[in-house]
Amino acid sequence: MTDSPVALITGASRGIGRAIAIELAAQGFDIAATARVPREGAQAHPLDEVGARVAQHGRRWLPIEADVSNLDGHAGVMEQVDGAFGRLDVFVSNAGVAPERRMDVLETTPESFDRVMGTNLRGAFFLAQHAARYMLHRRAAIAGFRPRLVFIGSVSAEASSPSRAEYCISKAGLSMAARVFADRLAGDGIPVFEIRPGIIRTDMTAPVQERYDAAIADGLVPQRRWGEPEDVARAIAALARGDFDYSTGLVVDVGGGLMMPRL
Template sequence: MTVKTRQVAFITGGARGIGFEIAAKLAQAGFDIALNDYQDSATLQASVARLEGWGVNAVAIPGDVADISLHDRMLARAENALGPLTTFVNNAGVSVTSRGDLLDVTPESYDRCQAVNARATFFLCQAFARRLLARTCQPELHYSLIVVSSSNASAASINRGEYCVSKAGAAMVAKLFAARLAQAGVQVFDIQPGLIVTEMTQPSLAMYQQRVDEGLTLLPELGTPAQIGTIVTTLASGGMPYLTGQVISADGGMLVPRF
């Protein structure tokens, strides 16, 4: 790909875990990468350096996605460094302050989940869409908007209800922007990971593994961030044509109804 025809992806929450593996798989496919994380850090800079090792251009774009006033500036910085964005991956997310009874959920924990998982997702999609529609898209490139929500967008977990509500909101954001951007040829997908081995899920991994061993998932294993990265890269590369607005349940068959 020439400089003018390169795929350029912006990934939020990309310094580690699922976000970094998405960035890594995209970089290996030839995408230039704008990598966002909550704040600048040695981890973020090291992640950018690793991406550059695959021969692509990469730039760190630190910033709290919950601060909507930063959104357009972050996208502008990315485009100034790499060129027009073709791909946006809403991956940043937070979990609950503490798991517990639904009757004990605090407004602070609820608002935190909403601010990052739902509100920021909506307005980042909006900022990306506005930029995309304001210019002429190049026919040789593929344009996509991907929301990484959660299986909890559909499945109720009453010990973290505020998280479920926020991820259900994120899932609806994907549907809305799929409808809005279809005429522009932009594919939009909602990836709903299930039980994935990450830093965020570390405290619950033993319980998750036990549930898997008991048959919770059809595939008898926990998922990995690299698997999510492969899924995103397939979608962002145009590997699933004539689709938009779909939910991709990356959960090992966990939510398949059985009786």
């Protein structure tokens, strides 16, 4: 078993998950990171670059190929973490998808609904269940072990977008999942947090970049800039370090004031 704390981040090949993996490595965590199998024709595995950045911080690295929506693979993810490190200090549920096509709520298809829910809510919930069980199982064996769970939700848990109802519904459900885990695990000394990113510059928002550029310039985001993946990663670092351990159930907006009530 490693003496260093270990973080498992889902969906760490790019965007917010990638930034979290690099930031937590800088904070002294060994890193296990998941991504789906590489797309056909890809030159290198997308996790390789992240692994190199983690190694620059002198941390150990475990890439895991896993589709979060495939529940049959979840036990295998935890077995790999256990085999490599023998502990899990921070679980970050980050993997998520947007609808492939934005559709009015009156046109949302069952296929798109199931696809988004399958990763963002069903997959995230059941993998977190595995992670929590594993943390409880390892608690007695590791002195000073203070594990934590973090869910990457979204402002869309509260803000309605009629053109991507399935995404908003998945994030609203995930928010309650975070609260239920926080409630259940509080007495076991495992704090649980939810981060709600606002408009963050990643592949997910690339297709709507121009629209958001205009909206941000127009004042939609009070801090008047895009969020960067590193803005989210820094917030996670504070949670992962334990700075908010007496605040289980905390929801942290990382959105430049997007959700601030204004007149």
